[in-house]
Amino acid sequence: MTIMESAPSSTRLHELIIGNELMPIYEKVMAQERLSYEDGVTLYTSPNLSGVGYMANLVRERLHGDRTFYVRNQHINYTNICNKFCKFCSFYAKKGGPAPYELDLEAVRRRLEAHKDVPLTEIHMVGGINPRLPYQYYLDLLRTVKDVRPGVHIKAFTMVELVEIQRQANKPLNEVLLELKDAGLDSLPGGGIEILSERVHQELFDRKLDGEGWLDIARAVAKAGLTQYATMLYGHIETAEERAEHLVRLRELQDETKHFVTMTPLAFHPENTELDTIPHTTGYDDLRNIAVSRLLLDNFTHIKSFWIMNTPQVTQTSFWYGADDADGTVQEYEITYQDNDQGNKRQSLTRKQMIKLIEEAGRIPVERDSLYREIDAPAEEPTTSRRTLLPVLNG
Numbered sequence: 001m002t003i004m005e006s007a008p009s010s011t012r013l014h015e016l017i018i019g020n021e022l023m024p025i026y027e028k029v030m031a032q033e034r035l036s037y038e039d040g041v042t043l044y045t046s047p048n049l050s051g052v053g054y055m056a057n058l059v060r061e062r063l064h065g066d067r068t069f070y071v072r073n074q075h076i077n078y079t080n081i082c083n084k085f086c087k088f089c090s091f092y093a094k095k096g097g098p099a100p101y102e103l104d105l106e107a108v109r110r111r112l113e114a115h116k117d118v119p120l121t122e123i124h125m126v127g128g129i130n131p132r133l134p135y136q137y138y139l140d141l142l143r144t145v146k147d148v149r150p151g152v153h154i155k156a157f158t159m160v161e162l163v164e165i166q167r168q169a170n171k172p173l174n175e176v177l178l179e180l181k182d183a184g185l186d187s188l189p190g191g192g193i194e195i196l197s198e199r200v201h202q203e204l205f206d207r208k209l210d211g212e213g214w215l216d217i218a219r220a221v222a223k224a225g226l227t228q229y230a231t232m233l234y235g236h237i238e239t240a241e242e243r244a245e246h247l248v249r250l251r252e253l254q255d256e257t258k259h260f261v262t263m264t265p266l267a268f269h270p271e272n273t274e275l276d277t278i279p280h281t282t283g284y285d286d287l288r289n290i291a292v293s294r295l296l297l298d299n300f301t302h303i304k305s306f307w308i309m310n311t312p313q314v315t316q317t318s319f320w321y322g323a324d325d326a327d328g329t330v331q332e333y334e335i336t337y338q339d340n341d342q343g344n345k346r347q348s349l350t351r352k353q354m355i356k357l358i359e360e361a362g363r364i365p366v367e368r369d370s371l372y373r374e375i376d377a378p379a380e381e382p383t384t385s386r387r388t389l390l391p392v393l394n395g
């Protein structure tokens with residue numbers, strides 16, 4: 001018998017990849033039926049990651065084919081002074097850790113001008129909860145960005161920052177949101193809850209707002225006509241059940257508001273946190289979180305793999321496990337920043353490197369703006385050949 005004669009048929013091949021445990025979920029995916037919380041727990045606990053990824057890829061290709069999005073953006077973290085002391089956070093200023101800073105408007109302007117030669121379409125701004133900053137600072141911050149870069153999309157302030165901004169403003173949240181919008185705010189990055197679990201909230205970040213508070217603010221954001229992004233921090237103390245519950249609760253909120261654009265699972269980085277005995281997430285876990293997000297979140301159009309958090313190599317692979325977005329070229333990301341050998345603070349990919357990263361994974365790069373409108377940016381013609389994954393950062 002030749003190798004070809006002994007090869008399984010394509011139907012049999014699907015059965016082999018999916019296996020008995022995942023077959024009921026596979027049938028739902030093929031019928032485009034909504035998966036349940038229990039399905040989510042099965043997807044998180046099944047040893048068959050290939051089967052989970054195979055199904056996530058079916059959904060990803062149904063929605064986007066080979067198209068894989070990226071954005072040219074700059075991150076600005078305007079202060080690292082924070083009074084919330086979250087146990088998983090390495091960003092906030094503390095003794096023996098990062099020195100405190102708050103950027104005045106001139107410093108923000110200089111950071112923006114430093115990258116003015118790059119045709120960025122998005123500025124992403126988040127910071128710590130710094131009680132010294134008055135309401136006016138936030139309005140001026142937005143206006144400064146729009147002044148230096150008119151037309152750019154500003155994605156700024158987690159739900160926790162919004163609570164502080166409202167406290168400083170001493171006005172109803174809907175009024176504050178409209179004023180921030182008027183000053184230039186376009187959307188919200190959505191962080192601040194990490195995972196919708198009261199147990200994790202109590203153990204890791206009990207000074208921040210709880211899940212119900214986060215959901216209420218997200219509803220107010222939708223009502224104000226602002227778009228929002230969703231995240232989930234995984235790889236700390238959360239369980240598979242809590243991950244599935246987080247995704248199902250996001251899905252329920254999206255059914256209600258329809259204002260979420262993208263979901264990004266974020267890998268926890270334990271170094272320099274109070275949880276530094278917890279090991280790093282593995283590529284296996286990173287890919288699973290992307291795949292399960294793709295499968296459970298049937299009302300989210302996009303699933304993002306944030307290469308800074310899970311490495312460019314995992315991000316390349318994730319394009320076959322449900323992700324259709326690589327985030328951006330990113331300048332000066334400091335949230336999980338670690339000094340490299342040169343003491344260099346820059347963490348960024350050029351547009352050329354980003355295109356290469358996507359092409360090497362056998363997908364088609366598409367430059368987008370924050371709302372996934374395609375940017376017509378003629379430059380190097382992308383090729384669509386499917387080649388073996390290669391290291392990309394030296395390109």
Ligand code: SF4
Binds near residue numbers: 083085127160208
């Ligand atoms: Fe502060 Fe945000 Fe860090 Fe918590 S995660 S300590 S709120 S900067």
